[in-house]
Amino acid sequence: MSRNFLAYCFAVAGSFVAAALCIYAPVEEPVPDVVKPANPPRLNPDRFYVGTIATIGADWLTLSLGWKASESKTRPKLEDEGKKPLGLKAGGAVAAGKPVGFGYRLTDLQVGDVVFIQSGLAPNGDVYCQEIWIQRRPKGKIPPVPGEPFSESGTHLRYQAEQDWEEKGTPIPKSYLDPDGRAQWTNPPYPPVAPQPRSGVPRAIAPAPRKSGPPPIPLAKP
Numbered sequence: 001m002s003r004n005f006l007a008y009c010f011a012v013a014g015s016f017v018a019a020a021l022c023i024y025a026p027v028e029e030p031v032p033d034v035v036k037p038a039n040p041p042r043l044n045p046d047r048f049y050v051g052t053i054a055t056i057g058a059d060w061l062t063l064s065l066g067w068k069a070s071e072s073k074t075r076p077k078l079e080d081e082g083k084k085p086l087g088l089k090a091g092g093a094v095a096a097g098k099p100v101g102f103g104y105r106l107t108d109l110q111v112g113d114v115v116f117i118q119s120g121l122a123p124n125g126d127v128y129c130q131e132i133w134i135q136r137r138p139k140g141k142i143p144p145v146p147g148e149p150f151s152e153s154g155t156h157l158r159y160q161a162e163q164d165w166e167e168k169g170t171p172i173p174k175s176y177l178d179p180d181g182r183a184q185w186t187n188p189p190y191p192p193v194a195p196q197p198r199s200g201v202p203r204a205i206a207p208a209p210r211k212s213g214p215p216p217i218p219l220a221k222p
Helices: 003-024 155-168
Strands: 044-056 060-063 086-089 114-121 127-136
Touching (some): 044 086, 086 127, 127 155
Antiparallel strands (some): 044 060, 044 114, 060 086, 114 127
């Protein structure tokens, strides 16, 4: 058998192999474009809300009866405060698990959480959550705040210490108390008996601001 004939056979076999590889080679699917959630419109600071989470949707939440609201600089006082459930838009960025500002994401919340919400007002009158802070998670553990530095001494631990006092009677660590040795918004108050005022310190002096987290307002009753 001549060398030319062998070379011809190898060439034919190679062409069949190449054709088979082309036929059965996996076809790479095009990567679909990532659909980014719509961001909320430009917002102006509005009210603070405190209440208990009743329902959680894809990009919204509702507070159950009994919620409280602060005054608004641009809108009249709410006449129906706490008398019916309150619905708030959360915005696409929160729904996707990315905080709009500081605080918790929509995906961190659970029904029954007592939350503090800084809201923003859109030009069309819709109200959005700008910041969400979990103040209580009844009979549960409050999760760390996403992205908050020093999580070992973070905001969630202060709220957890206050919750443990309310539910179990566990003393609140001194590091979470105000300069007068008290926790301002616990129910029942902590400590149960107010300490005597320190000499030379007028009682009218406001407590030092907290290191992190939202400004405190009284908790809504669950």
